[in-house]
Amino acid sequence: MVRxxxxxxxLFAVSCFCLVNTNAFAIDTDTxxxxxxxxCHGADGKGTSQGIDFGVQDFTDAEWQAAHTDDEFIHSITNGKEENENYIPFGDMLSEEEIKAMAAHVRKFAH
Ligand code: HEC
Structure with a gap:
């Protein structure tokens, strides 16, 4: 019985571990x-010609990055930009967690 x-x-501990683990790796920001x-933003974060036509900024520009907060990024990715109709909102396509992960992903381009 004790056994x-x-x-x-x-088994319970292992299944908890797996659950936590799959959650941590479920968001594949590269994909x-x-x-x-x-x-639009280009593989290198600098923007494709299409993206630049739409008005994207250069994600590798550390000064531009520093001038924007994570909250701003999350807000823009979720809702788009009111003043720029070329920027589509992703709030319906990505979960809140995914959007947060994507804001962090965008930061990596300036490193
Ligand atoms: C259809 C083209 C397009 C696609 C696709 C696109 N973006 Fe953008 N993005 C833009 C444009 C245009 C801007 C600049 C908006 C502005 O500042 O007027 C922008 C700006 C941003 C910004 C800066 C927001 C700010 O507050 O200044 C972030 C962060 C961003 N995009 C992330 C993403 C992420 C993450 C994805 C994919 C989930 C994505 N974008 C997909 C066009 C696009």
Whole structure:
């Protein structure tokens, strides 16, 4: 009986670990970027010619990055930019967690 409890406990602990783990790795920001962002922002973050026509900024510009907060990024990715109709909102396409992860992903271009 004690042995059964031990096994149950170990199984429970392992399944919790797996759940936490898959959550942490579930957001593949590289894939999301390639599928949903790259066509405008470019693989290198500098912007494609199409993106630059739409008015994208250069993600590798550290000064521009420093001038914008994570909250601004999250707000823009979720809602688009009111003043720029070329920037489509992703609030319906990505979860809140994914949007946060994407804001962090955008930061990496300036490093
Ligand atoms: C259809 C083209 C297009 C796509 C696709 C696109 N963006 Fe943008 N993005 C823009 C444009 C245009 C701007 C500049 C908006 C402005 O400042 O007027 C912008 C600005 C941004 C900014 C800066 C926001 C700010 O507050 O200044 C971030 C961050 C960003 N995009 C992230 C993303 C991410 C992440 C994705 C993919 C999920 C994405 N974008 C997909 C066109 C695009």
């Amino acid at each position: 059964f409890k031990m096994i149950a406990l170990i 999301i970027y390639a599928e949903k962002c790259e066509m």
